[in-house]
Amino acid sequence: MSLRDELLKAGLVPSDKAKNLESETRKREHETKKNKALSAEEAARQAEARRKAEVEAARKREQDRQLNLKREAEKHRREQAARARQLIDGHRLNDPAAELPYNFQDGRFIRSVRVTPAQRKALAMGRIGIVRGDRSQYDFPLVPRETTVKLGEFAPERVLLLYDESSGDEAEDDWGDW
CATH class of the missing domain: 1.20.5 (Single alpha-helices involved in coiled-coils or other helix-helix interfaces)
Structure with a gap:
């Protein structure tokens, strides 16, 4: 219970x-x-x-x-x-008084920059190069070889033209026969 x-x-x-x-x-x-x-x-x-x-x-x-x-x-x-x-x-080595057009390839385009006769020879011998500037779409500064090489190390897309360095003697000899 x-x-x-x-x-x-x-x-x-x-x-x-x-x-x-x-x-x-x-x-x-x-x-x-x-x-x-x-x-x-x-x-x-x-x-x-x-x-x-x-x-x-x-x-x-x-x-x-x-x-x-x-x-x-x-x-x-x-x-x-x-x-x-x-x-x-x-x-920058561009000369405002330069009159000779220098044509070069930029990707699939042919571009032109005005140079002096001395700059044209230096370009051909690889002493100066052409790089892409940022002032305008058609800004192509001429700069010394050392600057172009240095620029190629950290911004290779800016280097447009730089020939192998050569002395001017053999270039003049080759053109002397013409």
């Missing part, structure tokens, strides 16, 4: 109060079980949210790293362009 039954038999507790007490006890047990299930579900949801947050943070870090790499590459490219511009402008 249970304690409830004994209290009912002794008349210490009315039967409706005992039923209410038993009902409340069952409800509490049910709520406790339900809360345990809910707390397990809540813990699973929190774990999933933490996992998603970690994945998102890792994705964000990778995205930031890629963006930083792009920024560094762009910064390096700008520095190289500035260095090339400074090198070309500091060693």
